[in-house]
Amino acid sequence: MNSRLQNQLTMVGACVTVANSSDHKPVWFGNDPADFETDLAQLATDYGTITAKAAQADAATGGGTDAKSAAETALEDAAYVLARALAVHFKKTGDLDRRGKVDVSKSEIVKLRTQELVNKTTAIRDIATVAVSEPNADKRGVTAARVAALTAAITAFSSVMNLPRGEIVNRGALLREVETDIAALLDAVNDLDDLALQFDGTDDGKLFIEAWKRARIIVDSGGGHSAPAAAPAPAPNP
Numbered sequence: 001m002n003s004r005l006q007n008q009l010t011m012v013g014a015c016v017t018v019a020n021s022s023d024h025k026p027v028w029f030g031n032d033p034a035d036f037e038t039d040l041a042q043l044a045t046d047y048g049t050i051t052a053k054a055a056q057a058d059a060a061t062g063g064g065t066d067a068k069s070a071a072e073t074a075l076e077d078a079a080y081v082l083a084r085a086l087a088v089h090f091k092k093t094g095d096l097d098r099r100g101k102v103d104v105s106k107s108e109i110v111k112l113r114t115q116e117l118v119n120k121t122t123a124i125r126d127i128a129t130v131a132v133s134e135p136n137a138d139k140r141g142v143t144a145a146r147v148a149a150l151t152a153a154i155t156a157f158s159s160v161m162n163l164p165r166g167e168i169v170n171r172g173a174l175l176r177e178v179e180t181d182i183a184a185l186l187d188a189v190n191d192l193d194d195l196a197l198q199f200d201g202t203d204d205g206k207l208f209i210e211a212w213k214r215a216r217i218i219v220d221s222g223g224g225h226s227a228p229a230a231a232p233a234p235a236p237n238p
Helices: 003-020 034-059 067-093 096-102 106-111 115-131 144-160 171-199 203-216
Strands: 064-066 168-170
Touching (some): 003 034, 003 144, 003 171, 003 203, 034 067, 034 144, 067 096, 067 115, 067 144, 096 115, 106 115, 171 203
């Protein structure tokens, strides 16, 4: 996947993470405009699905690769990153019980096969689903975006894990799908921009709006009505 698409996908993930952080979720959760909550949930789901598809495309070599192998690699990578983030979080909170359940190495995950891999990564995902709303979890990498990405990777692998080894997926076709899907993601974020503006009735709401805008300008999304990058501060008088 080229850098432009990767940057756009990164921006969407940043928006999902910012909105679901413990600092900002109380602003919109259960409040009007209610469509923000609904549309953000859909955005997180779609982001996870597209992230898994992009990983599958990147894992493909040449004109095509085994679908199961690509999906397996994407699942292993997503699970490992989230598991290590959870391990850090639980170590800092003193939760040794949950830390023991996620404190796995990359080689331990890679050794798992088929249903064992699905079971273990699902357990990691379920633990993360609870932990994501805990204080400071997002600062340690336990984010809604990563949970969504792992969920999508589990789904993608589950759908192909019993395919014969001869079944292949075309890298070019996947990348074209990813590009189309990311364009739809950007449209969805643009709509959320307009809804986010309506949370300006409180100080916390204003802080959320500014944080959302900063997430939107992490990278140039290549279009839409993203907030422009902040102008540089004027030089001091001599």
